[in-house]
Amino acid sequence: xxxxxxxxxxxxxxxxxxxxxxxxxxxxxxxxxxxxxxxxxxxxxxxxxxxxxxxxxxxxxxxxxxxxxxxxxxxxxxxxxxxxxxxxxxxxxxxxxxxxxxxxxxxxxxxxxxxxxxxxxxxxxxxxxxxxxxxxxxxxxxxxxxxxxxxxxxxxxxxxxxxxxxxxxxxxxxxxxxxxxxxxxxxxxxxxxxxxxxxxxxxxxxxxxxxxxxxxxxxxxxxxxxxxxxxxxxxxxxxxxxxxxxxxxxxxxxxxxxxxxxxxxxxxxxxxxxxxxxxxxxxxxxxxxxxxxxxxxxxxxxxxxxxxxxxxxxxxxxxxxxxxxxxxxxxxxxxxxxxxxxxxxxxxxxxxxxxxxxxxxxxxxxxxxxxxxxxxxxxxxxxxxxxxxxxxxxxxxxxxxxxxxxxxxxxxxxxxxxxxxxxxxxxxxxxxxxxxxxxxxxxxxxxxxxxxxxxxxxxxxxxxxxxxxxxxxxxxxxxxxxxxxxxxxxxxxxxxxxxxxxxxxxxxxxxxxxxxxxxxxxxxxxxxxxxxxx
Numbered sequence: 237x238x239x240x241x242x243x244x245x246x247x248x249x250x251x252x253x254x255x256x257x258x259x260x261x262x263x264x265x266x267x268x269x270x271x272x273x274x275x276x277x278x279x280x281x282x283x284x285x286x287x288x289x290x291x292x293x294x295x296x297x298x299x300x301x302x303x304x305x306x307x308x309x310x311x312x313x314x315x316x317x318x319x320x321x322x323x324x325x326x327x328x329x330x331x332x333x334x335x336x337x338x339x340x341x342x343x344x345x346x347x348x349x350x351x352x353x354x355x356x357x358x359x360x361x362x363x364x365x366x367x368x369x370x371x372x373x374x375x376x377x378x379x380x381x382x383x384x385x386x387x388x389x390x391x392x393x394x395x396x397x398x399x400x401x402x403x404x405x406x407x408x409x410x411x412x413x414x415x416x417x418x419x420x421x422x423x424x425x426x427x428x429x430x431x432x433x434x435x436x437x438x439x440x441x442x443x444x445x446x447x448x449x450x451x452x453x454x455x456x457x458x459x460x461x462x463x464x465x466x467x468x469x470x471x472x473x474x475x476x477x478x479x480x481x482x483x484x485x486x487x488x489x490x491x492x493x494x495x496x497x498x499x500x501x502x503x504x505x506x507x508x509x510x511x512x513x514x515x516x517x518x519x520x521x522x523x524x525x526x527x528x529x530x531x532x533x534x535x536x537x538x539x540x541x542x543x544x545x546x547x548x549x550x551x552x553x554x555x556x557x558x559x560x561x562x563x564x565x566x567x568x569x570x571x572x573x574x575x576x577x578x579x580x581x582x583x584x585x586x587x588x589x590x591x592x593x594x595x596x597x598x599x600x601x602x603x604x605x606x607x608x609x610x611x612x613x614x615x616x617x618x619x620x621x622x623x624x625x626x627x628x629x630x631x632x633x634x635x636x637x638x639x640x641x642x643x644x645x646x647x648x649x650x651x652x653x654x655x656x657x658x659x660x661x662x663x664x665x666x667x668x669x670x671x672x673x674x675x676x677x678x679x680x681x682x683x684x685x686x687x688x689x690x691x692x693x694x695x696x697x698x699x700x701x702x703x704x705x706x707x708x709x710x711x712x713x714x715x716x717x718x719x720x721x722x723x724x725x726x727x728x729x730x731x732x733x734x735x736x737x738x739x740x741x742x743x744x745x746x747x748x749x750x751x752x753x754x755x756x757x758x759x760x761x762x763x764x765x766x767x768x769x770x
Contacts, residue, residue, distance in 0.1 A: 264309060265288060265309075266288075266687060267306060267309055267687055271290070273290060274750075275289045276302070277302040278767045279302050279708070279764045280764045281471055281481070281708055281762075282482060282709065283708070287303065287304065288302065289301050289303060292754040294758050301706065301753050301754055303680060303753050304682060304685045305687075307638055307685060308637065320637065320688075321665045323661075324634055326660050328643070329643040329644065331647075333651055334651075336648075346644050347652060350649045350652065353528045353645075353649055353655065353657045354528055354653040355526070356525050360520075361462045363485070364465075364487065364489065367386075370521055372521065373523060376407070378407065378551070381553075382461040383400055384396045384400040384403050385397050387495070387498065392463075395503075398502070399502065400555065402433050402435070404555065404569060405429070405552065406429065406431065406514070407429045407550070408514065408543050408550060409427060409428075409539075409549030410536050412424065412524070413517065413524070413526055413607070413655070414529070414532070414608065415653055416524065419654065427523045428516075428536060429514055429522050430460070430514030430515060430522075431460075431501075431511070431513055432544075432552075432569055433510065434571075435507075435509045436508050438735065447510065447578055448579045449510040449511070450581045450730055451581070451582045452511065453582075453583065453591045454513070455588055456527075456588075457519060458491065458494060458497065458520075459494070459520030460498065460501075460515060462490035462494050463491070464490070465489045467488055467489075470713045471483060471762065482710050482712040482713050492712040493714070496716075499719055500722065500723045503724065503727055507727040507731060516588065516591065529655045530659075531598075536591075541575055541580070541619070544575045545566060545575045547564070576619070577621055579733070580619075581730045582596065583726065590630070590658065592625050592626070593663045594663070596625045596663075599616060600669045601669055603615065605656075608650075623672055623734055624671055624733035625670060626676070627673070627674065628677065628722065628726075629677050632667075632675055632692040633664045633684060633688030634659050634660055634663060634688075635659070635660050638683075646658040664692045664695060668695055670696065671698045672700065674702070675689050675703070676705075676722050676726065678707035678718075679706055680708055681708060682708065686752060687749060690702065690748075699737070699739070701725065702744070702746065702752065704753065705718040705721055705722065705756050706760050715761055718757060718761070721757050721759075724742075
């Protein structure tokens with residue numbers, strides 16, 4: 237097992253030697269009040285270096301469990317709210333971009349970075365097997381969209397295939413976003429396409445079943461009907477540097493790791509939930525040219541719920557092969573119920589978690605659109621049947637916990653490119669108004685240090701859960717056992733939320749960061765297990 241016990245002074249020396257961490261000897265590496273790291277350990281994908289960790293005991297042996305550090309520590313004498321909340325609001329990030337623009341070098345660098353989050357993303361679905369490829373800008377024959385059964389035969393043999401007879405292909409209508417309208421000069425509507433999988437209801441302790449819906453949102457660029465062939469190795473190793481790289485698409489795989497995301501859909505549906513998933517605008521089988529406007533994607537969730545109720549803009553292909561639209565299509569999905577009454581959980585991975593956060597904020601706090609030169613705000617939407625949010629691999633604590641400079645990039649995105657991508661501090665500041673929150677992530681997820689995730693968890697006042705496993709942000713190299721754990725945690729939270737329970741079964745409720753990190757299952761991510769076991 238590659239781990240070591242060290243004094244605090246030795247830890248700082250070890251971390252200083254790691255170029256990835258860039259720490260200065262003797263300087264704090266965690267915020268005041270957070271337990272000092274006790275060891276360091278190497279992780280491979282996707283850090284390829286030493287990270288700080290806490291010591292745990294596994295089967296009588298001491299093990300170092302690594303975690304991602306906070307990118308921006310609190311300045312001396314500044315409170316968490318003054319820094320992480322007040323200094324990373326929409327107003328402040330616009331001010332930072334305005335200041336940056338006065339320096340040509342800063343302006344060019346920042347705007348170049350911003351343009352990376354307002355661009356066309358080529359589709360992967362259909363690059364290996366033309367069955368499933370569509371003209372995302374055109375009228376689509378819904379029978380060409382891959383169904384769950386497509387993934388049931390070898391070599392895929394995915395559990396989601398068993399949901400085929402309960403699955404409707406759905407198509408929603410949405411307007412173009414601000415970037416497409418103002419910069420690409422595109423008009424008209426786009427279509428959001430995906431699956432609606434009927435469940436059998438979630439049973440309470442007495443066996444009584446409640447119908448509940450989970451709406452899932454993919455990660456950045458993810459396409460949920462893409463092929464993920466297990467024959468593709470999860471990682472490769474550079475013979476010269478020794479660095480590990482996660483799998484990329486090849487001649488048999490369109491999107492490595494996406495089978496784990498479909499596994500979560502299967503877990504939730506097997507537990508009795510209805511599940512709705514569409515490729516987000518700008519990705520996969522959905523229309524649109526910009527896949528980065530996460531706040532507009534939050535608006536799309538409201539549109540989907542409305543169209544499920546009214547049928548306006550909705551087209552559906554049933555498991556029986558019959559196509560319907562409008563009110564007839566909505567009635568088939570409602571099946572005598574109302575989507576204004578069915579309890580709903582909204583979940584997302586990475587970029588999809590940003591959309592989820594914006595949705596919750598718009599529903600429970602205020603409905604602002606920041607992708608404009610001057611933001612517009614109205615009162616919260618106020619849907620009463622929204623019961624909680626599942627955030628997988630999120631930046632739950634906002635821009636203050638990202639790398640320095642990301643705030644100015646987001647300011648440029650909003651002002652110059654009419655796109656809202658990163659979540660600013662207004663969202664974590666108001667997470668206490670949500671009825672439920674779950675955070676699930678790998679301990680060395682690069683998106684946000686675990687201190688930020690724990691801070692958001694502490695701010696939440698409703699039903700809540702935070703669950704971690706030993707792994708990175710991406711899906712490709714995750715241990716299947718950890719993905720099973722993540723799916724089980726989603727089911728536990730969603731079940732508690734729609735059944736009105738006060739606690740989530742199996743929740744750890746950590747008192748500090750060490751307790752959170754050491755709560756991870758005793759299972760290593762696939763590439764790092766090679767180092768950890770030597």
